Amino acid sequence: MARGGKREGAGRKAGAPNKRTAEITAKAEASGLMPLEFMLSVLRDEMETAENRRWAAEKAAPYLHARLANVEMNAKVAVSHEDALGELE
Secondary structure, three states: OOOOOOOOOOOOOOOOOOHHHHHHHHHHHHHOOOHHHHHHHHHHOOOOOHHHHHHHHHHHHHHHOOOOOOOOOOOOOOOOHHHHHHHHO
């Protein structure tokens, strides 16, 4: 009889909130303005100072736009630097 170890499909799925987190989020949404909504309202308010709008844009951006990933490039260059310099002349 096998015991222990990882079993396929067992446990909560990655990224799924636990009961407490889901409850806190639901209460916050029901109570009114969420933090991201607040930051976006500051960003869109033309009467706010540029400093406040910049702060709101900086804080809200990670929720709305993905970060660019680093990409490593492995390439072989078939042209020598002497040939490349000759092409520039």
